[in-house]
Amino acid sequence: MLWVKAAHVLFVIAWMAGVFYLPRILVHYVEGKAAGEDVSRLVIMAQKLLRFSTVMAGLAIVPGLWLWLGYGISGGWLQVKLALVLMLIGYQFQSWRYIIAMQENRLIRTSLFFRLYNESALILVIPILILVIVKPF
Numbered sequence: 001m002l003w004v005k006a007a008h009v010l011f012v013i014a015w016m017a018g019v020f021y022l023p024r025i026l027v028h029y030v031e032g033k034a035a036g037e038d039v040s041r042l043v044i045m046a047q048k049l050l051r052f053s054t055v056m057a058g059l060a061i062v063p064g065l066w067l068w069l070g071y072g073i074s075g076g077w078l079q080v081k082l083a084l085v086l087m088l089i090g091y092q093f094q095s096w097r098y099i100i101a102m103q104e105n106r107l108i109r110t111s112l113f114f115r116l117y118n119e120s121a122l123i124l125v126i127p128i129l130i131l132v133i134v135k136p137f
Contacts, residue, residue: 001070004063011060016125018053019088022046022095023118029102030111046099057092081131088124 025046032039064085073079098114101107109117130136 001067004066004070008060008063008067011056011063014056015053015060015092018049018056019091019095019121019125020118022049022053022099023114023121025049026098026102026107026109026114027111027118030107030109030114034111043103046102050096050099054092054096057089075135076137077131077135081128084124084128084131088121088128091121091124 025042029039029042029046032042068078068082098107098109
């Protein structure tokens with residue numbers, strides 16, 4: 001089971017790289033577009049990073065389910081963690097929607113919004129990390 005856990009942690013780390021960097025690309029896109037700069041490279045970067053992080057999310061879920069089935073549901077911390085993970089998957093889906101809007105040149109949010117959006121992922125990730133390590137209940 002330790003190899004499965006190692007794979008899960010590895011894929012989660014790769015997924016989080018995308019979760020935390022993708023909104024930064026959106027910030028640069030909005031600011032660059034407002035300054036009249038060529039932002040086409042940012043669109044390509046966002047597409048590739050979104051694809052990578054979505055694949056990593058899927059790969060993180062597989063060993064995560066394996067661990068869940070192997071260890072069973074023990075303690076309320078796991079249900080809370082799973083609810084937060086579902087919200088993080090929703091965050092990934094919303095990021096996908098923003099990238100689609102960026103590709104279609106109809107992104108209407110401000111750079112401040114995307115800065116806050118970027119930081120909001122921590123509101124999900126920090127409690128997940130604490131729940132997994134501390135298992136408070």
